[in-house]
Amino acid sequence: MSDQQGFSPRERRASFTLAGIFGMRMLGLFMIMPVFALYGENLVGFSPLWVGIAIGAYGLTQAVLQIPAGWLSDRIGRKPVIYGGLALFAAGSVVAALSDSVYGVVAGRVLQGSGAIAGAILALAADITREENRTKAMAIIGVCIGMSFAAAMVAGPLLAALFGLSGVFWTTAVLALVGMIMVRFLLPESVSKGQIRDVTAAPELFGRLLKDKQLLRLDVGIMLLHMTLTAVFVAFPLSLANAGLVPEHHWWLYLPALILSFVLIIPFLILGARRNMNKLLFQASILVMMVALVLMALGQGKLWLLAVAMVLYFTAFNFMEASLPAFLSMLAPAGGKGTAMGIYSTSQFFGAFLGGVLGGALFQQLGGAGVFLLVALTMVFWFWLSAGMANVSRVRSHILPIGVKIESESARSQLLQRLMALPGVHEALIIPDEGAAYLKVDGNIFELDQAKRLINL
Structure with a gap:
């Protein structure tokens, strides 16, 4: 039993279990980002271009399959899709761990991305929780995803230093197996409610929502945001190493930068909500990210400047990562949030793939500074695009x-x-x-x- 406003024990267990499964999977995907450019040098076929492709490859299959996987969970149930997705993720991790070439790692990353379980997890959370508690359940999952990114920035360098690149992939395989055990023993049984339009996509709405200029701005925005993320991590770890910070100590910079960024965004999130300044603060964040990228380009060989740039980058990134889904939820039409979120997530994962490819190609031709400067130019386009955003309210x-x-x-x-x-x-x-x-x-x-x-x- 529970009071009307609180979780029941069943809802609480389901919410935290699903958040843990989602978070561990994202941890496995993110851990490679801060280390592959540094520890993959001995792989056959290694080059900056293939570094970028390996980092972003998961995004391609994730973008293609995550909406169909959500639809499949409506037909055959949530748990079978989650089991299958985690099994594919584990298989991809093993393929990457056993590979002695960059091409094998890319194949493993593609297989990891094919385990697209995001839609099924969110749908199961909706099945198990009451409507008045659903937003809280989704928020718990969202917080866990953010924590997984922070943990990956620390765990990736530590694991790679201790066990090498293959050790990182073996760890992701273990995380997938732990996730399957959690599904089996911790997730309550539920009856699938079929399509719930706030979490799953309705095919008949795609045409209408793709023509919505406000939603399209958010889709392009999340694509550019994750494009910058993967492009930055093609080059930034090497910039840190060239500035004198040994790879096993890179987390000394990432962890404080992330913690400080989380502290810095809290007053801005509160200010945006209370003073109806969401659009202004969002545009300011785009400018902060552009400044951070320019500082990365200017900070080659200067560790203190790279540290300042990373604090600014993470602050802008985390603010926009938290703001964009909230804007989408407010702007999506009644009964269309699941479809809008499906298009948005597809754009996000495609951006991760695009950033890896572009970052690798640019690094190969222009070096790290060239990557940061050209990605900074995309922020100019994004700022112009954001001028037409609605200043969303409550x-x-x-x-x-x-x-x-x-x-x-x-x-x-x-x-x-x-x-x-x-x-x-x-x-x-x-x-x-x-x-x-x-x-x-x-x-x-x-x-x-x-x-x-x-x-x-």
């Missing part, structure tokens, strides 16, 4: 089960009109096949209990 989404099945079109139309008449309701959508009403509301004035009473009359 908009929230709700999914309400319809207590009585509504057979006739006229009855559904009447219910829709009554919902739209409630204070604070911007959009309402009734999906008879799901037995649910999707609402977009102003969180300052909307009363959830009033809507529930209306729907269950």
